[in-house]
Amino acid sequence: MKRILLLFTFLLSFAQMRADEGMWLLMLIKRLNGVDMQKEGLHLTPEEIYSVNNSSLKDAIVSFGGFCTGEIVSDKGLIFTNHHCGYGAVAAASTPEKDYLKNGFWALKQKDEFNAKNLYVRFLVRMDDATQRINSKLNNSMTPTERKAIIEAETKAIESENSENGKYTVVVKDFFNGNEFYYFVYQDYKDIRLVGAPPSSLGKFGGDTDNWEWPRHTDDFTVFRVYADATGNPAEYSPSNVPLKPKHHLPVSLKGFKPGDFAMILGYPGRTNRYLTxxxxxxxxxxxxxxxxxxxxxxxxxxxxxxxxxxxxxxxxxxxxxxxxxxxxxxxxxxxxxxxxxxxxxxxxxxxxxxxxxxxxxxxxxxxxxxxxxxxxxxxxxxxxxxxxxxxxxxxxxxxxxxxxxxxxxxxxxxxxxxxxxxxxxxxxxxxxxxxxxxxxxxxxxxxxxxxxxxxxxxxxxxxxxxxxxxxxxxxxxxxxxxxxxxxxxxxxxxxxxxxxxxxxxxxxxxxxxxxxxxxxxxxxxxxxxxxxxxxxNRLFLAGLMKAMPEKKFYPDANSTMRLTYGSIDTLPIRSDRNYFGVTENYYTDMEGLIGKYKKDDEEFDLPQRVIDLYNMKDFGQYADAAGHMPVNFLSNNDITGGNSGSPVIDGDGNLIGIAFDGNSEALSGDIVFEPEWQKTINVDIRFVLWTIDKYAGARRLIDELTLVRDENTPADTKTKAVPAKSKAKSKK
Structure with a gap:
């Protein structure tokens, strides 16, 4: 009965929450009947987001190295993540003679992609609820040692039952300060290869000065690829391995967006403590x-x-x-x-x-x-x-x-x-x-x-x-x-x-x-x-608080398991102490601002000459916004934390529109309390990512791998085959 009441409170609180608050477990989406995400602009069904038996969005999201998130963007296992997530791998591959951190790296042919040592990516196969199983053996009169022994025994049993003799990694996690338990079945791939990285003058533009600040103009991305054996199974690095054919990859949108448009983020947020006293x-x-x-x-x-x-x-x-x-x-x-x-x-x-x-x-x-x-x-x-x-x-x-x-x-x-x-x-x-x-x-x-x-x-x-x-x-x-x-x-x-x-x-x-x-x-x-x-x-406090405040929104703290947060493209008030370089709708930045911040030979604000030349020629190609500018970064009101770095920002049709990489200083208390007025996610616009790969780096072969989605306002580019805006996902309105 206690479990039923707790779950009812959880579901009720979800029904009354703001669309931009909370990091939610995917398997609960179809059970949350109180929330109609479609009214917020989602055109996908819950099964298209999370499914065990069929391909879904979850199959395109990976835990990157155990510390960040990445997304699969092609049917050849191509991964986008943040520059600061791939930073260690790029640094490890660099030498004073070949400084990939400073100058960038681009594998212009597949044979040029090389092993990023000690990196792995983790796919979520499925998750399930173990609360009843474990809590039925626990009570509040137990000593901590007795409680721990029971949880460990059940955890080992769950791992053994679901690992399929080591094929999968099984992780049991507690939620709500130990009041609930879920287990997660993962498959790990260890042959991860570096494909592309912008120079640090782009990928880390703004340095420590701009870190956690808005407006931002940072090209925070790197590109990797998952390799597998000939049958598609995980394997240690080998020259004979082949690019993984994933169950699902994200189409990439060139359509742009505006404030109020639906935006959701899937990823692996590391840790929050929203119920800290x-x-x-x-x-x-x-x-x-x-x-x-x-x-x-x-x-x-x-x-x-x-x-x-x-x-x-x-x-x-x-x-x-x-x-x-x-x-x-x-x-x-x-x-x-x-x-x-x-x-x-x-x-x-x-x-x-x-x-x-x-x-x-x-x-x-x-x-x-x-x-x-x-x-x-x-x-x-x-x-x-x-x-x-x-x-x-x-x-x-x-x-x-x-x-x-x-x-x-x-x-x-x-x-x-x-x-x-x-x-x-x-x-x-x-x-x-x-x-x-x-x-x-x-x-x-x-x-x-x-x-x-x-x-x-x-x-x-x-x-x-x-x-x-x-x-x-x-x-x-x-x-x-x-x-x-x-x-x-x-x-x-x-x-x-x-x-x-x-x-x-x-x-x-x-x-x-x-x-x-x-x-x-x-x-x-x-x-x-x-x-x-x-x-x-702590366990008793949170269990009691959920009963004492049934009208309050309660959601599980982040603990490095896959979560979904949804909201919209959003703005921040214009501040008199900041330079917005002509931008008056404060939800995006563009290349004018990037060039405006440029300081030759400055450690944080230098730029490659090629970027300046392309800007002066206004050579933005199909990646320009319909208004004519080259978008760089944008804001959404999604609820994220560390570990979400590299997470995909996805529109209502399931298309990739950006990569999350930072938060804003006004809401740095966000790990312990959500600040609905101030808390934003800073994202790199996917169009700027593609512009960098194509126009700056000349790595056109990577663009040709992608499934591009465009509409009549997208600048034409006859070199690239693109999926029209009226895709299968769009028709589900």
Whole structure:
């Protein structure tokens, strides 16, 4: 009965939600009879979006590398995603002599497409509800250990029942703070090849200055391709593999759009925390995020110092720097947005409603939960701050993580007899090669000293601090690292030739890494009961809140599973402090603005001369808007977060109109609260993507793979076969 009531509340709340809020599980679409998405402009049936037995939109959407989203756009497995999603792969393929990050890369023939090492894409095969199955074995009187054991046992059983002997990857996820459970069946493809990337002056135009800001003029895309074996099944990289023939690919629209037009996004949003309490938000913006921001900025400064000196270092650390910089600006923006938008006071009003409901007869199990949550944050506040400084130390000071991971491998190797070492040697050599692939010893020595020094300065509560770190001499740490077995690739390789367990046990960096790991483990164990009780209170709070506020829209937080968000092309108010370069309808930017921002030789706003020449000639081809301008970026009011990068923006007929790549600074609190007035998605117009591929790069063969959809207002291009606007999907109005 409890499950029925919970589901009813879920469905009712969906029926009353705004069209632009929420990240929805695809399998629930056809059950949500209270919502008529067709009234908003959708011309597809639920089965055309999500189907297990027939091809549907879901079959064209992939989890890209586990950290972004991509979409299949041709019957030969061509993938579009963001430039910043493919950034690491492009950087890894670059050398000072062949700098694909700076100059771009285009495979003008299929044979020129090359393997993007360590990348994979994941297709969703199906999903299903496991809530009744798991919850029927759980109750609130169980200890956390008992509850965890049951969930793990059921998870293993579900994985075994659905993996088909390893053919599929099966993932069980909890939703609504552990009140519901669903499982997902995936198929992973590991032969992914780089096909095209614009130069960073286009793909990253605006740099950190424009990041999270509107108006934008960024050509944020890269092109990859999925390869499979001759039967279409996943396979490791092989020259004999062939392009995958997908179940579905997205047609690409050249028709354009206007404010109010339907727009939906499918993708893999990483994490939101929309039901975080006011106490959690206060901890986040007052203590956790400030620590993250400070540590990230210091790490960025160290990287930048060495990246500016050496081209090879710049390429090696480009992806790491970009990632840290992105989160650095996001975290600071979240702090500012929470304060500006009154997020905490809004949460407190909701909590007052919960409290009034929880004291009513029959609701005793929910009474006092918020007070316990408040007490929890007071108890773990210093621990959480320590975690942020520690996480940034481990993330940016590679000597620590490298010594711990590689040390474990070398320790095992040193204990083997001669025959065992011979068998293990290739694995150890591969581990060493990978560990030092993008490694500047001088940078890492300074990074280690700097981050340890910051930790010792900021983590003042010795009850939660790492005694190992507190005992280090930060000024001498770089010398300690340079004298270690793990100092560089050569010293680590020499150990293989002369393995000595006593030498390894005495290695200072190995001892430091093990000591930090032991401290972290002890700290985690110290708070196990506290954290377990918090998880239970969080679960009860959300279950009670859904009952206390049946009129409120409740939807599951993002957790890296495929979601759909729908809304429309939308505008932001014009701001007096921004230059819109003649655009008066503030939902798009065009090439005039791109050229207007151009600064020759500037790190963030330089442009290739060819782009400027094509603009001056107004050579926009079939990609120009009906009004004559070359569109670049546009806004929609879709609800997305990290992980949605690279997600397709799809019109009401199922056609691709753009690629999502960013949010706006006015709503950087969006992961914890949806801001309907301010929250927008910034997208690269698919017409600008195609213009770059065709006119700028001359990679016409890729355009010829696409299914183009146009209308009478689309500029003619006799070179390309295009599907007329009155397609099968259009006829379903």
């Amino acid at each position: 006011s106490y959690g938000i206060q901890q986040m913006v007052n203590r956790d995020y400030p620590a993250w921001v400070e540590a990230s900025k210091i790490a960025m400064d160290v990287m930048k110092k060495y990246m500016d000196k050496d081209k090879a270092t710049q390429l090696s650390y480009a992806s790491q720097y970009a990632s840290v910089a992105n989160y650095w600006k996001n975290r600071q923006g979240t702090i500012d947005a929470v304060d500006k938008n009154g997020t905490i006071s809004d949460k407190q009003k909701i909590e007052a409603t919960y409290r009034a409901w929880s004291v009513q007869p029959g609701n005793e199990i929910y009474d006092g939960v918020l007070e316990d949550i408040e007490a929890y944050y007071k108890q773990v506040s210093d621990r959480n701050v320590e975690r942020n400084y520690s996480a940034q130390l481990s993330r940016n000071a590679k000597y620590i993580s490298l010594a711990f991971q590689l040390g474990s491998v070398l320790n095992t190797y040193a204990q083997l007899d001669m025959q065992g070492r011979l068998a293990m040697k290739p694995k150890v050599e591969a581990a060493i090669k990978s560990a030092y692939e993008n490694f500047n010893t001088n940078l890492e020595g300074e990074m280690l000293s700097t981050m340890v020094s910051l930790y010792k300065l900021k983590v003042t509560n010795r009850d939660v601090a790492s005694n190992t770190i507190l005992g280090l001499d930060a000024n001498n740490l770089s010398n300690v690292a340079y004298s270690s077995i793990f100092a560089n690739k050569t010293s680590a390789t020499n150990f293989i030739l002369n393995p000595d367990r006593l030498k390894l046990d005495a290695d200072p960096l190995w001892k430091i890494a093990k000591g930090i790991a032991a401290d972290q483990k002890a700290n985690t164990e110290k708070f196990i009961k506290v954290d377990d009780n918090f998880a239970k209170n």
